[in-house]
Amino acid sequence: MQLHIIILTLLVFLLIECNARTYESVWESLDTRSIPLWYDGAKIGIFVHWGVYSVPAYGGGKYTNSEWFWYYWKKEKNPEHVKFMKENYLSTFSYTEFAHNFKAELFDPKAWAELFEKSGAKYVVLTSKHHDGYTLWPSMYSFNWNSKHIGPRKDLVDESRQFKSDMYVLNKMLPEMYEIVKKYLPEILWVDGDWVANNSYFKATEFLGWLYNDSPVKDTVVVNDRWGTGTRCTHGDFFTCTNKFNPGELLPFKWENAISIDKHSWGYRRVADSTDYYTTTELVVIMVETVSCGGNVLINVGPTSDGRIEPIVEERLLELGRWLSINGEAIYNSIPWKYQNDTIGETWYTAGDSAVYAITLTWPSGNEFQLGSSAELLKKR
Structure with missing residues (x-):
């Protein structure tokens, strides 16, 4: 069983919104928490999928999500992935060996930050651990399968492996979540993997009770809605409901539309061509529709294993930033009007x-x- 954490690095300083309430570790109480104001006003964030899967950077056939490479190759035994490995690697090669080539030797965090700021984004969500369990920080609960011990030999920053009892939750998942909150002080905790077990198994309400009441980010942190089966669109500070969630109408709750500039994958794909990427116009349309209906848009990029953001992706972000530099007044800190769109024209x-x-x-x-x-x-x- 697994639940993966994604941690936020903010591009701007935030005002602390004091919250004197105490919340019980049950949904009825947790769901009454008001969302910190900074998140609603920010409107635009950047998602970053980066990890060991960025080394093969392959999506074959209908299985185009490169970040699930290990699963498609070993679990699904997808013919395209099996063929790719047979033609390019020894039969004894294992997925963990890819980590030796995840070097991040060209990673420039300052350049990333400058690019994301120029894009107009106000927050960044980094996949500090995806479903393969490799953490981008030196977690004491993921020894020798993290970016400090194998690969870049750096603390890049997240989460875990699979177990069939709550030993995984008690001894790995929760300790890692407490660890990453205390060490890196995230303002967003974006979790995934909810489909494999219910929220009781993941001890979700107990953790959120601590996060909202006693954690060092209790007044400013926001969380999404993927805390176990049945929690999407039901529990959390903002709802993601489904991937690329864009209802096209005003909803009675705060929501987020997570999309990737590569239409087919969250992680970097070496086989992608120019038609696989959203155009700047398409990104603006998605952003405007989302914000008009009360949502935030989280725009994903998939860096290469050496730490570069492809020129076509950089171009899209810079063009989006130029549009926002002119029209941002209508986006940032805005609220939905009584009508979301006009029946005459787009x-x-x-x-x-x-x-x-x-x-x-x-x-x-x-x-x-x-x-x-x-x-x-x-x-x-």
């Missing part, structure tokens, strides 16, 4: 303290905009 609305913003995604025929939903505002003048 126009989406957001609202500020004293303004309503109409964001039109296509140029109108005849150079004339028709904003039917805005008629109500005009009549009041």
Whole structure:
């Protein structure tokens, strides 16, 4: 059983929002917690999938997610993956040997931070541990399978392996989660792997009770909704519900749309071509639709094993940042208006303290905009 943690590194300083309440370790109490204001105002984050799977960087056939390489090769025995390994590696080669080539020798955290800041993102979520269990920090609970002991020989920063009893939860998963919170003070804890067991098995409410009441980030941390079977779209500070969740309408809860610039994979793929990536226009459309409906958008990049972000991905982020440098007033700290989009044309609305913003995604025929939903505002003048 496994639940993987993803930790946030903030690009900006945050105001501490004091919260004097005490929460019991049951959903009825935990669900009453108000989401820290910084998260709703941020609107845009960067997701980073980076690990041992970035070395083979392969997605074959319909199994295009490179970050699941080990699973597709050994568990699913997908013919494309089996063929790839047979043609390129000795029969005795094991997945763990890929870690020796996960060197991150060109990793420049300052350059990453500058790029993400220029993209307009306000927070970054790093997969400090994916489902293969390799941690990007020197976890004392993942000896010799972490970035300090094998591979880069650096503390890159997350989570775990599979067990059939709660020994995994008690001796590995929870200790790693307490460890990463205390050591790195994340403002977001983004967990995954909820489909393999219920939240009682993962001791989710007990952990969240500590996180909200006694942890060093209790006033500012936010968590998603993947804490065990049945918790998606039900429990957590913000909901992710499904991958690439984008309902296209206003919802009664805070939610996040996690997408990857590579349409087919979260991790880096060497076989991807230019048509596999979202265009900047497509990213802007997704972002505007998401924010108009009250969501945040989390845009994923998959760096190479040596620590580079591919030029086409860098280009997309910089172009998105340029768009936001002009139109960010309608995005950051905005709230949904009473209408989310217009029935005439592809126009989406957001609202500020004293303004309503109409964001039109296509140029109108005849150079004339028709904003039917805005008629109500005009009549009041």
